[in-house]
Amino acid sequence: MFAAGHDVAGSRIVKDDPVQLRAALDEAAAAGAEAIVVNGGTGIAGRDRTYEAVAGVLEKRLDGFGELFRMLSFQEIGSAAMLSRAVAGTWGGRVIFSVPGSRAAVRLAWEKLIGPELGHVIRELRKDRG
Template identity: 75%
Template sequence: MGHEEHRREGPRQVRLAVITASDTRGEAEDASGAYLRAQAGAAGHPVVLYRVVKDEPEAIRAALAAAHAAGAQAVLVNGGTGIAARDRTYEAVAGLLEKRLDGFGELFRMLSFGEIGAAAMMSRAVAGVWRGAAVFSMPGSTAAVRLAWEKLVAPELPHLVRELEKDRKGSAAPGG
């Protein structure tokens, strides 16, 4: 089966969680979170959880746990992926991932390089699998979130979730 067929076999709806990690933004100022929620809705994906949390590992991990409890199949985390002392989202997310999708960060930085040049190397965007869900952690700027959503997340989200669901169903089978 080819890649396009795999894409088409993915679920039409993916339950998403959107988590914004910021020490300065609340829901009213969260343009990046609003963008992700709007794009999810436009694509037919329900947002089962939305939170703005401080860029503190404990708060981020608690929000991820809440996303899991809400049944999210994918979690979109934005903010806190830079190199400033307060940017701690990468550590909180990367430390939980059971499987890393290194290509997400690599491709995100490559695409960012085309838009912002060498500063793209300072992004610590990361993705992987945690508790059966896809987790994407990206910078908090709306331009970065748009780039990640349009070029990487949205095109492969159903396919990725299909693969994760296949694993879950396979492991539930006798002897699986």
């Protein structure tokens, strides 16, 4: 369990391959995950295909997540923050956050954005379930 009180349902390492990423998302959904955090593959190199895989399933984008992540990243790493394609949104009644793979980026995303707001996001999504 994270300090913010959220249980971890599981984790999986997959290649930055859209088919494998989609299978991992489907697996997390089948396991009952209400939130999924994907890290890595959000850059602009040819091998970076996580953004396309995640953005392709999102029903509603949370544009503020990527905007705030890049703003906070800019404060730490400068203009290289613009290369991040961090994205978040909803899919099938759950939320997905896709962040860069560096430890610093994952820590920043969790401590400043995801962790503090995750409970609120999940409560909002649960309203749709009745």
